[in-house]
Amino acid sequence: MKKKTSSKENLFILLAILIMGILFxxxxxxxxxxxxxxxxxxxxxxxxxxxxxxxxxxxxxxSEVSIATKGYSHFVEFFIRKGAHFGTYFLLGLFWFLGLKDxxxxxxxxxxxxxxxxxxxxxFDEFHQSFTAERTPLFQDVILDSVGALTxxxxxxxxxxxxxxxxxx
Numbered sequence: 001m002k003k004k005t006s007s008k009e010n011l012f013i014l015l016a017i018l019i020m021g022i023l024f025x026x027x028x029x030x031x032x033x034x035x036x037x038x039x040x041x042x043x044x045x046x047x048x049x050x051x052x053x054x055x056x057x058x059x060x061x062x063s064e065v066s067i068a069t070k071g072y073s074h075f076v077e078f079f080i081r082k083g084a085h086f087g088t089y090f091l092l093g094l095f096w097f098l099g100l101k102d103x104x105x106x107x108x109x110x111x112x113x114x115x116x117x118x119x120x121x122x123x124f125d126e127f128h129q130s131f132t133a134e135r136t137p138l139f140q141d142v143i144l145d146s147v148g149a150l151t152x153x154x155x156x157x158x159x160x161x162x163x164x165x166x167x168x169x
Contacts, residue, residue: 093149118149
């Protein structure tokens with residue numbers, strides 16, 4: 001391990017831990033306390049783009065996702081919730097990588113460790129949801145979260161590599 005430590009790197013690690021705490025708290029809440037469907041019904045009462053969105057249907061975790069099966073507001077909420085999964089884990093992976101990249105022997109090792117921390121936490125978080133009323137742990141969410149983390153890490157990793165290559169030239 002490298003011995004170089006900066007307060008900026010420690011801040012990124014702290015942000016990653018903060019996100020994990022927020023995720024833990026969120027996973028402790030039943031769906032009825034988190035749903036935004038009633039608010040969407042009010043905000044989107046005219047159901048914009050309904051005709052276009054009605055053509056979208058697919059299976060997620062063994063259930064059909066469509067306006068016909070979920071209703072308009074719950075269909076839109078599905079994408080908001082899955083976007084939140086992806087985005088939160090994008091940030092979690094990104095913060096872990098930014099916090100660890102200069103503390104590790106190599107950026108590749110930091111890449112791997114950061115992804116394993118985020119993906120491992122995604123699995124733990126879904127397990128934790130199994131103890132929460134109105135929540136269902138889904139393997140598909142672990143995959144979505146892991147891909148979100150991988151995307152965040154990969155973007156920063158590529159930026160770091162490009163920057164190193166430019167400095168060499």
